[in-house]
Amino acid sequence: MHRFNKFALVSAFLGPALAAVVLLRLWPASWALHASLLAPRATSYSLENYAYLFSDPLFVKSLWVTLLYSVIVNPLQIGIALALALLTNAAIPLIGLWRAVILLPIAIPPSVSAVVWGVVFRPDGPLNAVLLALGLEQQRFLTAPNQALASIILVVSWIGVGYWMTFILAGLQDIPKSLYEAVRIDGANRWQRFWYVTLPQLRRPLTFVLVANTVANFLVFAPVQILTKGGPQGSTDLIMNEIYTRAFVSGDPSSAAAATVILVSTVLVIVLVQFRLMRAPEASQP
Secondary structure, three states, rough: OOOHHHHHHHHHHHHHHHHHHHHHHHHHHHHHHHHHHHOOOOOOOOOOOHHHHOOHHHHHHHHHHHHHHHHHHHHHHHHHHHHHHHHHOOOOOOOHHHHHHHHHHOOOOHHHHHHHHHHHHHOOOOOHHHHHHOHHHHHHHHOOOOOHHHHHHHHHHHHHHHHHHHHHHHHHOOOOOHHHHHHHHHHHHHHHHHHHHHHHHHHHHHHHHHHHHHHHHHOOOOHHHHHHOOOOOOOOHHHHHHHHHHHHHHOOOOHHHHHHHHHHHHHHHHHHHHHHHOOOHHHHHH
């Protein structure tokens, strides 16, 4: 009876979480895999949807745009977040206020942030007004193929940098002060203290931020849909926007499901590589 009560208690605590995982993660993933293997009007599994996607120039371009976007935005966000964490970890006046200002974009929904930046990027918006006041030419930002992706990167970074900074800042505050005192006594300068103490001690939070940031940036949708809808000329057609377009605009759920499976598989491969690269080096054997 005691064992049964213990099992019931554990089930009561774990039940809602397990149900959420099954209903919100496993079942949709299983459905997407099932749908991706069924071509329209087909009754048996095949790879027809995947072959169609990789022969479609629009999807291939979307995949390349997403990879290019990720290669740029991930190190950019992590670098800025690390710099801000180092700055806000220092004893400077009004540090609480500065941290709050940096974290403010987190409290704003991404869709609202995208709308605000849409106003900023308008041809008659405040950013172009500043450029004109400085004697520079107006820019098209969201309507120029060579500027739209950079504009999306700016918006997404403004939204996310403060969030990732909090994890790195927490890692900085966990580093024992005695380590810095020891290397300072040995004559290490500021750069050497950062390279040989700070970075190695931040390996775990940086690994988490790298992986979580990679996943989050592969799933970016709202800023693209609100600001550019994948244009101009497909220059901002990230894969999540492409999946949405195929499923809800073109009415092709099978190819959308296949694109989702490709997205998840790509993210898993990249995350596994990142975990391997960020793994702590094994201690050398005597």
